[in-house]
Amino acid sequence: MPLLIPRFDEPRLLAAEMELIDQSFGIAMLGCALAAFILALGLALGGGRPGAFPWALAMGLACAAGHFGRRRLPERTSQAKAGLYARAMTALLTLIGALWGLAAWLYMDVKSPATVICILSLIAGMSAAALAVFSACLPVAVGFFVPAIVPVWAVFIATGDAAYLAMFLGTPLYLVVLMIFARNYARVARHGIALRFANVELISQLREQTARAENAQREAEEANRAKSVFLASASHDLRQPLHALGLFVVTLGRSDLTDKQRQLLTHIEAASCAAREMLNTLLDFSKVDAGVITARPRAFRLQPLLYKLENEFAPQADGRGLFYRTRDTTATVFADPTLVELILRNLIANAIRYTSQGGVLVACRRRGKSMVLEVWDTGAGIPASQHRAIFREFHQLGNPERDQRKGLGLGLAIVEGLARTMSTRVLLNSRPGRGSVFRFALPVTEDRAETPAAGLHQRPGLRGLRVLVIDDDQEIRIAMRALLESWQAVCLALESEEEALAALDTFRPDLLLADYRLRGGRTGQEAMMAIRERLGHALPTVIITGDTAPDRLRSVHAGGAALLHKPVMAQQLHTAMTALLRDAGWRQDIPRSAAGNGADRMARAGR
Template identity: 50%
Template structure:
């Protein structure tokens, strides 16, 4: 049983005094009316002066007690002052008790038997009511009751009548009974005061803990924002040289090279591809955070998608000596094929990464109006306590050394975010040491018509362009790489590093296509550059935006322009396809443009 903390005695006394002082005001009017009633009923020729004197003293004293109580309650009662006030209260209430007891000296023996009974009844009632009002501080009631009893008892004893003697004894017994009740009431008052202080302390502690929790939550939000800003800035700064590197590697691949040079180029492109994929993973996560993922729903068969994922990832399983299998299916679903492909790719990559023996199975099962797309593995499994944590960004199991070969810890966070964007739940069942199964529920297609190429939009054969392209980018290496790559495709390039220079070049030679970086110098954007050029040459001027930004706000801003958006580093094949699309007036999905091609 938990014991309550002991309240300091001085602090308790302060509250007892305030409680007792607060009871005085309610007794003023009843006291005045009672005193006047007694004078009117009991007063006669033999006791008129004594009764009137008693009535005046009683009323004045009660008024003084009420005024003094109000004054004390209006001021602050400190623990040091409380002891002095207690002694003062005991003196004042002793006088008050004696004043009430003196009623017997003014009335008994000079009034009728009925009057005497009334006097004794009144004094008993006053003692009882004082018990309830003075009980919060037991010593104060004791001195009040003792003073009243002594004065009353002395009068009864001196009257020399056995009946009055018995009445005096009864008064003593009655007062003793009141003292017992007063002691219980005092204890109850102390407990109530103690509980009130405990509640106040609990409320204060809760307030402090709430403030601490809110401060910690704010700090966590600020840290998360700082993390996002850092990742966005770092990602942007890394994307610029990697994007330029990809352009130069593509140009180099078209050159005459020896066998050794081809091998070195292949290694360089593999290294570039690995860096680009890590940056793309950050970009995918940033897109989800920014809320710019807009599913493009259509009916498509799952089997071509399963074949594509198997062709892409089965070699990774073979390299680890584990089995990769996907069951044949004739199921078709209504969803976004690019997003479903990315979800499945992340789930399969995660399964291969954490499986050392056995294998990975990808299967589909019809369940009513849904198709369950499942990824089974015989990997390390996941403890129940980690089932929620593994979907947090950058959370990885068994990778304390942050081995980059094990990814960034974003795959499952991306998969869950995309499933949420699709409105289709992603679930997990896992047994530690035996493996896991991830399931995403997709709506089964009611129609058998499937969009051509929906599940696998591979780039067509490259064709040469014969047009003038205006490239706007504030990075010289990117401009140089774009000039060489576009020149190899038969384009004539004009290069600008600012909006003003772009406008000057466009006036000299009208471009057939504008390709602009989104973030330019002096806090200006490629969207502004394209808008300025379209104001001069028409709203139908074909244009592309390319950005290395991954900050959610920047992604939303770029998305809002309505200009097709590509993300650095851009694969040459992706750029070629995007150019073809905008030149032919086709719409390019700017939320996940080229997502599949970049990973193909």
Template identity: 45%
Template sequence: MPNDASLAPLCAAEQTALVDLLYRQSHAMLFINFVIPIPAVAVFWSHLPHALLLAWGASIMLVTLARIALARGWSRHTQNPAMAARADASRVWAWRFAVACGLSSALWGAMGWAFYLSDQPQLLAFLAFVIAGMSCGSITSFAAFPPAAVAAQTLLILPFAVRNLGQGHGLPLVYGVFALCLYGANLFYTRVSYRTLVDSVRLRFENAALVDQLKKERDRAETANRAKSKFLAAASHDLRQPLHALGLFLDSLQRSALSERQAEVLGHARAASVAASEMLTTLLDYSRVEAGVVRTQEAPFAIQPLLSALEREFGAQADAAGLVYRSRETTAAALADKALVDLVMRNLLSNALRYTQTGGVLVACRRRGQQLALEVWDTGCGIAPEHLQSIFEEFHQLGNPERDRRKGLGLGLAIAQRLALQLHTRIDVRSLPGRGSVFRLCLPLWSGALQSVPDPLAAPAASEDRLAGLHIVVIDDDEAARRAMQSLLESWHCHCTCAESGPDALQQLSATKQPPDAIITDFRLRNGETGKEALQLLREHGQHPVPAIIVTGDTSPQRLRDAQSTAALLLHKPVSTADLQQALIRLLHP
């Protein structure tokens, strides 16, 4: 009856699910089969032979017990996944159910024939009530298997309908017509219920398949993300090693007497080294954010010193590119992590200068209620509305199909947005193609007094004389890096002990018997040794915590977390001469 052409064939799993519904939804009918026969026998006890009533009631109970045993057998069957997945086995259990419920329905239908008393209107109404209730209740109970549902409706209703129609007049005729109408209506709703169950079962399996697919896609994405992070870390480390040594050699070479032509070539070499260093620094910033080692330290700070520092750095870049750089002065203060705000603004300004060919860049600070809006305006190429969100995606660049690395890596805005989230805010952008863009970072406004504290972004003044005569141990497994570091430190009049590992450094110190004033070590050394282990070895030998700097080109998240756990200053390759000098002064002359 319900085998409509619009219903696609059921798979084995769907058939099994429907049969399971068939057994589970019949629990209520099993209970009714135990309860209703008792009042039915009581009602007819004084009007029909007792033997007939008892035989009928006992037969109902026995068939119901058989159906309960059948339901338990199905439950044990489903505990075996291999058997439960077989469509032929599910059909066998469905037909078993149909036979059992057919016997039960036949017994209830026999009640409508054998208990029929045309001269007793109250008993006739009672019969009609019981049969109607049983037939309506079987719709939802048996709808999952159409043959069982059709058999139940036919065996329940038709005997009572035929017996009434056989009277041919009066109230029985009304009951007969009512029974036929009920029969047709129940078959219709059985069909509707079946299709609803099929749709729900299919939807359940489709959702399960979709969830499984989403999990697989998530796993693939996570695997790809981990592979990307590992690749970035490995590539960054391997490139940082020679760039670090190159930068130190160039700084040492600059101190030599050079001809005009040699100085020009040196300038070009330094520019190339700085460009490569900037790209690797961007990768490091990205890895630090992904590693979760970026932590916010909120404190009130004045905005103007930050804007002034940015203007000194990026104003020179704007002048070199023939652009106008302006910043509006402000007396406002914010409550946030100044170092993270500085990094966000640097990325926004680098992006603005990179995509501005004519005109200039404006940096402004505006009050918006209880917040401050730091804004970077540019007169660049602008951004189409459909790209306003995608620009914050990793490695996404507009207007750079040739992947010109002079335009960066496409990570600046992604890093800025991730850092903004660390600051519990976000970066908003408005843009008009061909007119320019404005990027806005909102921060909490600070209205209280500002304490006079050292600016963490301001570096101490460097002086080579303050490092003269110091004994510094350099540990690096890269020979070029060791030589470059030694050359630089000796130009500052320092005494150097260079080693490729912790035990090598310990051996040389034991021979010279001169304790070090500071240690500079790479983080990843040969044979699995780390800078942290080398520091522990030397500090245990000297029995005092020697000031130390860990210099690393490794950007993997775990390496960054390990390096930050040491009681040492962490610098990232390639390290500029000024940064290294300032770090040593900060350590040795706090």
């Protein structure tokens, strides 16, 4: 029963089925009309049946009505109109099938084998064409098969001749086979359409997931930028008072103090140093994050660096009851010694911080053309699941209370970034309860290590050096003037770029010290450019900043000035100044002009 009375599918499937049929419907109608006129012509010429032409005309009109009439339904393959289109097409195909059945009933003379063969061939051909074109929607195909074939069967029944027994039995069998094939084709078409829908839905889901992933990536990038802005702002606000404090402490240390005052000053220096170390850690991370660190490899011997680190960290290890060992080496490597020192310093500090008994070993091992530097400890060890996570920023193990004495969780993130800058990797082997070893490889070279010239170790004095200071913070101006004058330099400290430009008529500076953020939204870099333009030459400049934002770091590095970060240690400032003066060829014994001497007196008066 379901085979004889098929039903239309649900609207979504039906719309797709009718779209498949509609693509070939015009050709099918044209072929049906041509077949009808060919049959009529054959019947008229060979069988003497001119009455077949009106039948062919009726068939042509029905086919034309179907082909052109469907244009009255412009949205015929939409879900809303597919049901109406399917019913109309079923009715049309039933009419066309009935016309073919009528031709068999009227013109199939069993006494004329040629006529029988001609009519049966065309009806079978039309049925096969209907199977191919209309089986996507089973009711449409069945609508053609039944009225086209049942009359043929009736003709053979009406003959009552046993000679046509095979045709009598074969005709209904042919109808059943057609309907079975049509049902199978319909299932295949339905399955293909369902797969197409599934693919469309999958593509839509993939697009949605891709859009969500892109949104998540944008949010992560925004969060990362917000983090950088926060670090820059927070560190700048904290560096400003610490910078002034450090300058005052150095100046105070040169004064006559009692033993109790010296003891208090020592505690102040220790507290200031701890805060400075935390901010410097943030600065190192910001530099790595900004990509402003560039490796400058050269040949250097490892042993002096290892001695230096041992002298610094061995007392810390002893203070915690730990041993500190260094395995001597004669190796010379080709790398950036400053970055190598930073990596080892972070790894050794971590090893001491997280080791409660035993000790730390710093060793080198030759592996082919590389020297592998290793930092061993006998600490608590690191679970395998955390081996990659510990290299993420602010990730710490064993510090749920966020004890600042255990650091900020940036050391290993800095280490990984510095190693990446030198085209190497930091590898970790660790077992909980057994300790850890961090290692990284550096290329070995047979070249002799560079030895600085003797003159580079001689720091030029600052007696008589004329320094122009621009800073909008009064406390820093006072502290900076006191420090520079303790170095026997002549200092003029002003609060704005405008005052500095106005003072150039009477004060010709040898060096400029400028804060990055100045009044009126100006920067120390802009002030430097304006002063250099007024003087007509490149004035050696130190820009002091508390910012750690990546774009700020890149901008200042590109400006041609030395860059120091607050809080600045006095020795660090002295080193930067003397390096700039050495490069500029400044000499302490250069005579000063009368105008310059007058300006010096004005500067000493504090203007």
